[in-house]
Amino acid sequence: MVEQSDRAPLLDWEEVPPAEPAPTSPSLEDENSLESSPSNCRPLGSTIAGIGWDTSAGDLTNSTAVNSGSTSSPSKQTGPGEGAPTCNEQAECTFPGLAVKDRRVSEWEEKDQIVAVFVVTFDTRSGNMIEWCLPQDVNLEGVEFKSMASGSHRITSDFIYFRKGSYFGLACFANMPVESELERGARMKSVGILSPSYTLLYRYMHFLENQVRHQLQCPGQYSPLEAFYEDKKAVLPSGGNGLVTACPTSALTTMVNRCMHPEMKITHPAGCMSQFIRFFGEQIMVLWKFALLRKRILIFSPPPVGVVCYRVYCCCCLANVSIPGIGVAVPELRPFFYINVADITALETELSYVACTTEKIFEEKKDLYDVYVDNQNVKTHRESLQPLLRLNTADKEKYRKLSEQRQLLLYSQEVDGDCSSSEEDLFILFFMEQNNRIFQTLSEVAGSADPTLTAEHVRAMGLDPQGDRGFLVDLLEVYGIDVMLVIDNPCCP
Template sequence: MAADDRAPLLKHDENEFDPFETSRKNLRKLINSNEGAPSETISISGSASVTTLTELDNIVAVFVVAFDIRSGNVIEWCVPDDTDLDGVEFKAMVSGSHTQDTDFVYFRKDNYYGLACFENMRIQSEIERGCRMKSVGILATSYTTLYRHMQFLETQVRHLLETPGKYMQLKVFYDDRKGVIPLNEITMDGLRPSPLSTPSTPSRDLLPEMKITHPAGCFSQFLQFFGNQIFVLWKLALLQRRILFFSPPPIGIVCYRVYCACCLGHHNITNIMGQNPQPHFYVNVADIEALENEVSYIACTTEKIFESKTHLYDVYVDNQIVKVNSPGLKEILKVSDADKDKAVQLNNQRASHRFEVEELGEEQGFDEEDVFTNFFVEMNDRIFQMLLEISNSQDRQLTSDHMKTMGLDPQGDRSFLMELVEHYGIDVVLMVDNPCCPK
């Protein structure tokens, strides 16, 4: 992948204050030069109160994965040293990584989420067969803050490739950023406050609303890549189908597609069963047994063998080609006229929001994630709210006018709507007839 394609995804929010950023910059500067104190003694510190008032990292482990010519992928080092990292060596260094110079990957390990940065360095060594490959990663209780540490992990993997065995900076990082595993319930996208919280432990209810944020450019590239097909993915995500993205490495950008696809299905209607979609991110053959028991997931892989295992997924996305197994879902693959209208509406909202921000002279404040997620949340809320209202009416009849009000095509989206009301158990009578000549 060209550097220009990858760079926007690695751009951090310049307006977000990170108390550790100055220390990380100093650390990177010292790594890249031999001036100053020995890098092994550097302390990465920051204001605990500031990090508490944003969102806690809750990092539970830091690790290094290396490729050994005899043993393959191995956990070279980790802290705490008793952390269960079984299988992480094949997630942090994905299948096909050897074809790349650099990459990054998001993944899930049990109830934790991980981020690892990979680098393949060419060296003059017959023993290592001309290359040295490592990944440096972290595990946390939530995926929503992992991106903050991307640059640090990239710096550390280069540091360890050039000076193997020097782990002190990672140890200091862990000591400063480690989180205490709470007794309260751990969810897939964060932590719910415990009813047993004491005054010394601030309740999450008192903190600012958690905002799921990934690097700038994530959503614009998602829209560019799939075009109007994002509304096909939207329908499949809203139906809570098992969606698997396939792509050869690099996998980092595909992890962002997983995240964006999850955002398509979010809503705020509490009377609807099931939770908002949660990302699995990267999966490999070791996850097959776990995936067999999942009724809904969104994930990605570099392993082509998954394509033949059709019982593991409902939707297989091979780059820009979307495939389904069920005949009932094939009609949903067609982009309807209403989908094209929604695409225009979304692009107009993005352009309008950007114009307003630029007019105020706050171009850096343009938040494409908010525009994107709000568009789909509002659309999903409108659809579910109307379906619930109709189900509570006397005749429970859902007409073409209702569908148009929901932003759906009475003919092109009929199959989708039938799947939707059946999946969520919404009791309505669909009064829209099948067209005699389907498009």
């Protein structure tokens, strides 16, 4: 297995260490700062089986789960305003903050993925506007609002994942005080990219961070972004369907997992999944049921929005299933990441999604979502779903087991130095195994001579025969599983 750099590489690029490195440790007292700053993070790997976003084409496929590991190393920062690309003796151009390392077997999937690069600025008279982009004829309508979240003027930096039509974007935002009456004392910009898939966007995080700092210090100097786009621009098929050509057959042997099974590296200092667990606690079990039922889940939070985009990803991971054929006929649980009012029309036709927003007005648009998450408060306006908000005995037992497994993992890492598994792996596998157990049992009962689901079957699936009855009824309907649900009345002897 080939290892990759864990510093958000670009073609396995990594940040050039400064001449005199002076690493700093992030303060544990400011959790919001840690959560929102990808610079202080170590990427961690996981996959989204059952979500099925093809990393090569950006369209939907059914896939099984594959876990990918990663190593850890501290990332180092370069100073702001380091601008033009330089070339070494081999004439390999490097961008500020990045250096060519090793392309190895992952070269194919990491190239030809960027369909646009852009700079967004806040103008005191015109508001958010696209300042510069390549290619110049690309449709970026609305990107100026997606890449600079509402309320961002209150924070100094952020990063945002979003969806634009059939593409996904990542933008890094920064806010710098300036002595300018014209700019009202603050200069705000975002530098972002579009790609057919969200699963590799993390690789460009540090480059975008560096470039937004450069744009604040030296507005109008776009040569590094031009060089970046020329190196990474996607080669789209002549049919104009907006999809990158499929993985070449010659690469399938070494690349099949990376090409066919989507992954999203997470760059949170404590790990995305572990932060997600700590943030929601037992409420994860409520979100798990809504995700498995393919409900429309909308998460509200004020800026910074970067860590909330990771919560969108984590919610999608709750619905992982690796049994072939399961979920083929149900709507994909699609990650929309950050949305704003410009996305209302698109959301009206979506059957299943997870998204986040900083705009409180969405709470009033109840026809757009089934489940609304405000901070740690999970609620639904749909009467039929409200019983699922109540935790039952089985939910609490599952959360207890998850917590126990986490503690055992942390203990083995601390005492035995065992780093072969991560909290991300644990989280992904815990819910995948739970989901597999449910659907395996349902499939066996449906295929038996007596397709009757009893209380014993329900307990074997790790569910509560009484408390989860409504959940099971909905699950059977959504997935089209033909079994008869028979639960004994607890009031009868």
